[in-house]
Amino acid sequence: MSSKSKLANDLYHATGTEEDVLNDPEIAHLFIHHNKVVTSRLLPGLNVVTKELKDGIRVNITTDEGVQFKKKVHLCFGMFPEKGVQKIILKVDIKKNSSISVLAHCTFPNAVDIKHIMEAEINIGEGARYSYFERHVHGDKGGVKVFPKAKVIVEKKAVFKTEFELLKGRVGLIDIDYETICKEESVMEMNARIDGTGNDIIKIRETGHLEGRSSRGVLTSRVAVRGSAKAEIYNKITASAPYARGHVDCKEIVQDKGVASAVPIVEVNDPKAHVTHEAAIGSVDSKQLDTLMSRGLSEDEAVDLIIKGLLS
Amino acid sequence: MALLELKNITLKLDNRNILNNLSISFEKGRVHAVVGPNGAGKSTLAYTIMGLNAYRGFSGDIIFKNENINSLSIDERARKGITLGWQEPARFEGLRVRDFIAVADRKMKTEKIKEMLQKVGLDPNSYFTRSVDKTLSGGERKKLELAGILALEPDFIILDEPDSGIDIESLDRIFEIIKFLRSKGKTIVLVTHSMAVLQQADHAFLMCNGAIIDEGETKAIIPYFENKCIPCAHKNLPDPAENREEGLQ
Numbered sequence: 001m002s003s004k005s006k007l008a009n010d011l012y013h014a015t016g017t018e019e020d021v022l023n024d025p026e027i028a029h030l031f032i033h034h035n036k037v038v039t040s041r042l043l044p045g046l047n048v049v050t051k052e053l054k055d056g057i058r059v060n061i062t063t064d065e066g067v068q069f070k071k072k073v074h075l076c077f078g079m080f081p082e083k084g085v086q087k088i089i090l091k092v093d094i095k096k097n098s099s100i101s102v103l104a105h106c107t108f109p110n111a112v113d114i115k116h117i118m119e120a121e122i123n124i125g126e127g128a129r130y131s132y133f134e135r136h137v138h139g140d141k142g143g144v145k146v147f148p149k150a151k152v153i154v155e156k157k158a159v160f161k162t163e164f165e166l167l168k169g170r171v172g173l174i175d176i177d178y179e180t181i182c183k184e185e186s187v188m189e190m191n192a193r194i195d196g197t198g199n200d201i202i203k204i205r206e207t208g209h210l211e212g213r214s215s216r217g218v219l220t221s222r223v224a225v226r227g228s229a230k231a232e233i234y235n236k237i238t239a240s241a242p243y244a245r246g247h248v249d250c251k252e253i254v255q256d257k258g259v260a261s262a263v264p265i266v267e268v269n270d271p272k273a274h275v276t277h278e279a280a281i282g283s284v285d286s287k288q289l290d291t292l293m294s295r296g297l298s299e300d301e302a303v304d305l306i307i308k309g310l311l312s
Numbered sequence: 313m314a315l316l317e318l319k320n321i322t323l324k325l326d327n328r329n330i331l332n333n334l335s336i337s338f339e340k341g342r343v344h345a346v347v348g349p350n351g352a353g354k355s356t357l358a359y360t361i362m363g364l365n366a367y368r369g370f371s372g373d374i375i376f377k378n379e380n381i382n383s384l385s386i387d388e389r390a391r392k393g394i395t396l397g398w399q400e401p402a403r404f405e406g407l408r409v410r411d412f413i414a415v416a417d418r419k420m421k422t423e424k425i426k427e428m429l430q431k432v433g434l435d436p437n438s439y440f441t442r443s444v445d446k447t448l449s450g451g452e453r454k455k456l457e458l459a460g461i462l463a464l465e466p467d468f469i470i471l472d473e474p475d476s477g478i479d480i481e482s483l484d485r486i487f488e489i490i491k492f493l494r495s496k497g498k499t500i501v502l503v504t505h506s507m508a509v510l511q512q513a514d515h516a517f518l519m520c521n522g523a524i525i526d527e528g529e530t531k532a533i534i535p536y537f538e539n540k541c542i543p544c545a546h547k548n549l550p551d552p553a554e555n556r557e558e559g560l561q
């Protein structure tokens with residue numbers, strides 16, 4: 001096996017995916033180790049151009065107008081060494097009326113001191129749908145610093161859904177900064193689920209601007225901080241067009257010496273727009289805890305199950 | 313033989329005696345009812361038996377299977393065979409129905425979980441993978457809770473208002489379950505306001521103002537119930553201690 005295909009295989013296994021991503025001819029994929037493409041498969045209507053950089057890679061992804069991809073496209077960004085920097089400059093252009101769903105894995109199983117930076121510019125054309133699920137799989141040493149940054153434009157009647165999940169391995173430091181602009185009748189959903197332990201630090205800053213008439217947006221975050229982990233969440237929706245509808249929903253569970261703060265900001269500049277928010281921070285709900293314990297679970301088991309549910 | 317016994321329990325919450333030197337005894341293999349007006353302290357009695365943290369500061373003794381369990385935590389009591397079906401069951405975001413039912417036994421077979429759902433009148437095909445969250449109605453969560461208890465088959469089961477939110481059709485199923493559990497020698501305590509539920513019991517306690525004021529065969533207690541507690545002259549009067557504090561006396 002060449003070193004490239006070995007890397008491809010190792011990355012595939014580190015993601016924990018069940019689908020046969022590397023062999024299924026109907027699944028498009030792009031696997032990147034540090035600054036190199038180790039394997040890829042494209043499908044008609046999906047165009048990818050990459051350019052190697054010193055400590056990372058530039059990736060441009062475009063779809064042709066009106067193409068629909070049946071199966072999820074798999075991306076994988078990873079690094080096996082204990083130390084290093086990986087910077088991904090991602091440009092995504094989803095053309096008019098096309099539809100694509102991407103599952104991206106970011107895996108740093110051996111990290112002691114790894115910095116992963118993602119700078120994304122995403123444009124979702126009129127009537128197009130883009131769903132992007134980013135799952136992080138980290139090692140247990142907590143030596144990863146992750147800086148995902150994205151600027152997204154959701155054109156008329158387009159749909160943008162994104163989920164960020166970091167439940168496996170230690171977080172280390174994560175600093176998310178997403179900003180989305182929504183045009184007329186577009187839909188945006190951003191969802192983050194992160195499980196912090198040890199001395200992890202979690203920062204989430206998600207902003208949605210509902211600029212188009214009848215645009216809709218929801219920001220959801222679910223975070224657990226245990227040990228002495230810290231989380232700060234600033235979620236903001238602005239609405240400046242008639243019939244724009246937005247909602248910010250943030251739940252954080254704090255255990256042990258964890259510390260959490262949440263600042264939901266809603267700003268409405270049109271009398272016909274409507275934005276709501278809810279935030280709940282605290283220990284696990286005592287009724288939930290009592291219920292599970294009255295079935296015989298210990299307090300720790302009950303807390304675990306409640307947090308798992310919240311983050312699922 | 314008493315399976316569970318409370319002896320002279322007094323519990324103060326917010327400076328008020330909610331349980332007032334209460335003594336009660338539940339027999340093995342029997343279905344008991346506890347009836348009484350709103351605020352009498354029925355749910356408080358249930359929480360005190362289960363051992364919830366806010367209800368641990370009582371005086372008196374709780375004896376289960378001849379052992380004093382005063383100092384045991386909820387889960388320790390549960391592992392000894394006590395469980396509680398809540399008046400208003402909790403919601404759990406993201407916890408699936410199947411995991412909720414199998415919570416005490418992760419290896420529970422899918423078949424068994426589905427059978428439990430069927431028994432409480434929830435179609436396994438539509439509920440199995442749903443979450444026990446706010447998308448389930450109160451009645452559905454009530455049924456689910458019973459399904460969980462049925463799967464567990466504990467020796468001592470308190471059901472706090474088992475019929476609340478339950479439609480008439482499903483009520484008979486719940487009564488079947490109560491009969492089934494009794495046939496297996498389990499002890500059941502039905503906290504209720506409903507005549508139909510009361511009639512499922514072999515024996516009943518009348519509770520008022522944090523104490524048991526009468527007990528007997530269910531049919532002996534029914535007249536009190538029908539007459540809205542008359543001739544019991546008790547009202548849920550404010551506690552004298554509280555009045556003193558507020559300078560009312």
Ligand SMILES: Nc1ncnc2c1ncn2[C@@H]1O[C@H](COP(=O)(O)OP(=O)(O)OP(=O)(O)O)[C@@H](O)[C@H]1O
Nearest residue numbers: 325326330348349350351352353354355356357366
């Ligand atoms: N944590 C608490 N702190 C202070 N007072 C409490 C607390 N819990 C219950 N009480 C009071 O104790 C009394 C008994 O309440 P409990 O819920 O046990 O009544 P109940 O008999 O179950 O009534 P219902 O039939 O309405 O369910 C009520 O007056 C209630 O307000």
Ligand SMILES: [Mg+2]
Nearest residue numbers: 354355356399
């Ligand atoms: Mg009650």
